Amino acid sequence: MARPIRVLTALALTGLLAACSAARPVGDFGRAAPSWTHDVAMPAAGDALSGMRGEPVSDFNRTDQEEEMHNRVWRFLVAAHAKDWVFDSSVELQRTRIIPPNKDEHYTVERYYSWLKRTSYQSSRTRYATVGSHIAADLDTLPTTFAAICAVIEVDRQRSVAYAGLGRGLPPDRGDNLAARKYENDAFIAWFVRALNYRYSSYDFALDNLLVETPHEQSLAVDEALxxxxxxxxxxxxxxxxxxxxxxxxGGSVVIPSRYQHSGDREVVLPK
Incomplete structure (x- = not known):
């Protein structure tokens, strides 16, 4: 009986959410704003739909470290400064598990440059400053984001150690929940890695195109930030x-060359 109720609940919630915007509201400085729809309804529907797809779903409460990781990673999954260039609506559907966890793999790198190109600036140099400021904002928050992810990795390790020592005296579902939460955390961390690669590639693509379209000396500072x-x-x-x-x-690997020859005269080498 529980499964039909769960299915009906998921379908009802999904129908309700389809009628409204899925992009999460933001407050000051682009931070996520509290929302019953996005904090309660959509995650409930997502858990039900994930279970129907056969994905592990844990009913463990989140630790403070896990909340911190989700809060810090969120800004890398969306782009409040450029609206739809990373598809904020689909990001929210993916975050709440209403859609499968790989929608972002279909994003293409030209969207950031396209947004940058169609945005009106008084000076073509300002586009370089814009890219540089976006990279700087990422650099400012990456150390604390990495630290938050590291803390969650340690929590998962501690859970495993605790279960190894206490598992025989715990309810049978504790092991399943532990494995499901590890799956959820690993999947979220993997999403952050893809999002960070996507941001880097988008900035890199934009700078290559700006060098051809409007070459300026400001490109050197952006390249250094990259x-x-x-x-x-x-x-x-x-x-x-x-x-x-x-x-x-x-994990994987990535090779990231510079677009410049760094010599004494700081000559810009344009892409051929």
């Missing part, structure tokens, strides 16, 4: 969130 960001991208692809050089999850 070089700094590439260090975090490489660490994220290695799953090195704790700064110890040890991969904590299965």
């Amino acid at each position: 070089r700094r960001m590439s260090g975090f991208v490489s660490r994220a692809n290695r799953r090195d969130f704790c700064g110890d050089g040890v991969p904590h999850l299965s």
Whole structure:
């Protein structure tokens, strides 16, 4: 009886949510604003739909560390400064698990540049300043985001240790919930890694195109900012969130070259 109720609830909630905007409201400084729809209704529908798709769903309460990670990662999943260039509505549907956890894999890198190109500026140099300010905002928050992810990795380790020692005296569903929460955390961390790669690639694509369209000396500062960001991208692809050089999850690799020859005269080398 429980399953039909769960299905009907999911369908009812999904129908209700389809009638309204899925993009999460934001408050000051682009931070997520509290919302019953986005904090209660959509996650409830998402849990039900995830279970129907056969994905692990945990009913563990979130730890403070997990809440912190979700709050800090969220800004990398959306782009409040550029509205739809990373599809904020689909991000919210994915965050709440109403749609499968890989929608973002279909994003294409030209959207940021397209937004930048159609935005009216008094000076073409301002577009370089815009890209530079967006990268700087990411660089300012990446260290604390990495620290928050590292803390969650440690929580998952502590859960595993605790269950190994206490599991025999706990209800049978504790092990399933532990595995499901580990799956959820790993999937969310993997999403952050994809989002960070997407941001870097979008900035990189934009700078390449700006160099051809409106070449200016400001491009050097943007390239240097991208070089700094590439260090975090490489660490994220290695799953090195704790700064110890040890991969904590299965990862990949990325090669990020500079577009410039750095010589004494700082000559800009335009793409051929």
